[in-house]
Amino acid sequence: xxxxxxSPRHEVTEMGQEVTLRCKPISGHDYxxxxxxxxxxxxxxxxxxxxxxxxxxxxxPEDRFSAKMPNASFSTLKIQPSEPRDSAVYFCASRLAGSxxxxxxxxxxxxxxxx
Amino acid sequence: xxxxTQIPAALSVPxxxxxxxxxxxxxxxxxxxxxxxxxxxxxxTSLLLIQSSQREQTxxxxxxxxxxxxxxxxxxxxxxxxxxxxTYLCAVTTGSARQLTFGSGxxxxxxx
Numbered sequence: 001x002x003x004x005x006x007s008p009r010h011e012v013t014e015m016g017q018e019v020t021l022r023c024k025p026i027s028g029h030d031y032x033x034x035x036x037x038x039x040x041x042x043x044x045x046x047x048x049x050x051x052x053x054x055x056x057x058x059x060x061p062e063d064r065f066s067a068k069m070p071n072a073s074f075s076t077l078k079i080q081p082s083e084p085r086d087s088a089v090y091f092c093a094s095r096l097a098g099s100x101x102x103x104x105x106x107x108x109x110x111x112x113x114x115x
Numbered sequence: 116x117x118x119x120t121q122i123p124a125a126l127s128v129p130x131x132x133x134x135x136x137x138x139x140x141x142x143x144x145x146x147x148x149x150x151x152x153x154x155x156x157x158x159x160t161s162l163l164l165i166q167s168s169q170r171e172q173t174x175x176x177x178x179x180x181x182x183x184x185x186x187x188x189x190x191x192x193x194x195x196x197x198x199x200x201x202t203y204l205c206a207v208t209t210g211s212a213r214q215l216t217f218g219s220g221x222x223x224x225x226x227x
Contacts, residue, residue: 031212033212033214035215042219043217044217045215045216048214050212056212056214091158091159093215101147101166102146102147102213103164104213104215106158106161107158108157108158109159
């Protein structure tokens, strides 16, 4: 398997623009997580899905952030409008519910810079 | 709410030294604990995963221990090398979704 795939790897945009980050989980995994990493707050969970359904979005910082999972192989995290303080690395991870190890597998991340 | 703390925040050692990184967590109801490595500008590399029923895991020069009852874990690195320089993150798995809560990391520099 190719692992968790994220795109783009780097994104530079201007304040006010819409940004869409994409994630393809490992095939067969039924949990998908979005994390954000900043210098100030470290790595924090934004939202997670189980079987394509959003379960807990309490980590989403503002209504400008939204996430969808239209099918088992694709998820998006959208920021509209973007602000400079959204600059961070966004990671996607997936795991298999029946896994005895409970291990999550991470994608390479998307480094977002909002000017 | 689970909180994970890592001490020290930064560590600089000469090459060849053995070193210990510390991680503590507030809620002992964890499924597992993971240590990750992150190089500057890069993603997360999983180093070791210790299940809640285990006491330690070893991989090469790395050894991680877990004392769930006291909410502590250590990562021991033997004979450190400059290539070990990176940020080391500790994370615990909790909750119905087995989500991860991360510490803020220890930035390690191994001097040649």
